[in-house]
Amino acid sequence: MIDETVAEIEEMQTHSSSVVAVKAARALSELTGREYATVEEFVRDVERNSSVLRRANPSHASLYNVHRTITREVEEADPQTVEEGKAALTAAIDRVIERIDGGKKRAAAHTADYLEDGMTILTHDYSSTVNAAIERAVDGGVSLSVYVTEARPRLAGRKTARKLAAIEGVEPTLIVDSASGTYLGECDCVLMGMDCLVGETLYNRVGTYPIAATAADLDVPMYVTGSGAKLIDGGFVFENEYRPASEVLLEPAEDFAIENPMYDATPVRLLDAIITDDGAMSF
Structure with a gap:
């Protein structure tokens, strides 16, 4: 085991x-x-x-x-x-x-309070807490439209889209990662999970930082949710993971390198709130 x-x-x-x-x-x-x-x-x-x-x-x-x-x-x-x-x-x-x-x-219960009927939101990658928050909000009578990024190259966003498509009251739309800026202007907020919060830095699936920066530029609120177990107060040094190049390109690369980082770092100043089991921390 x-x-x-x-x-x-x-x-x-x-x-x-x-x-x-x-x-x-x-x-x-x-x-x-x-x-x-x-x-x-x-x-x-x-x-x-x-x-x-x-x-x-x-x-x-x-x-x-x-x-x-x-x-x-x-x-x-x-x-x-x-x-x-x-x-x-x-x-x-x-x-x-x-x-x-x-x-x-x-955390999902606290997050559901931020979701109002008719909202359009954007989410990135796959988060069980985000999914639970959306489901809870819908159970309370809310209808939502959700743009879901694919989260390349692992394509975890496809799993999210399928999960949300099974929830009555949710209309998910799967988009490629690079299209997030195109659709953020239509969104009422960004909602995503987190890998961890260390000090003033959010570490999450790669692609989070550009979404947060674009959302801030467009004045779209960005909320991050997850268990308080993901907040680190010391003794932990984040180590990014670099995945195999084969996830990006199946055939051998000729005369060029391939980088495939798993996570990126987002400063908390770009976030409107981090929502955990203890409630929301605003920035």
Whole structure:
């Protein structure tokens, strides 16, 4: 389970960073089925496997937070036996999953309050929290039109468009990334998820920064939403991920290089609000 989860994270089979963090937390439950001679051996194995899962994607703040929390809580439980250690691990996993899932639901609820009937919004990439906020708003009687960027080269926006198309009351339109400036003038706001917020910088799927800059130029409000687990107060250094060139161009490149960064950095001064489970932070 752990090895499979590491491979899934490395291959980016899951687009939502919150979902990634939950899966990585659950993967550690595999250790409760292993045999250990001592509690010290068990705790070391928790730390080792937690580190392996965390390193599968160093850019995921929620992944970092989850495993830092789990290992800390197991250590602070000070188990005296292997069975006590396993119980402490199970409890820690359950707590962090509840925090993430509960945080996403509360963030979505706060975000839904920003969505009014008849609005046209633009979203980028795939965010389970954004989708939940839209669904919640629609359940409350709101109808929305949504422009969805493809989020090349992984094309996660297509998944978003299909998800939104299944929600009655939402009219999604899929657009290529470079067309966002063309349609932003028709939008009432931009709404997207986040990978993490570190200090005064939002790190999110590449393409976020130009959308934020264009929205600011056109006076279109931009809101970012996600669980508070994605806010980092220290000890974390964001590392951008550079994906294979084959995602951009299938045939070999001749006499030119290909860069395929996963994320970009957006200064919070370009945002109108970041909405988490604790409410909105305005800028």
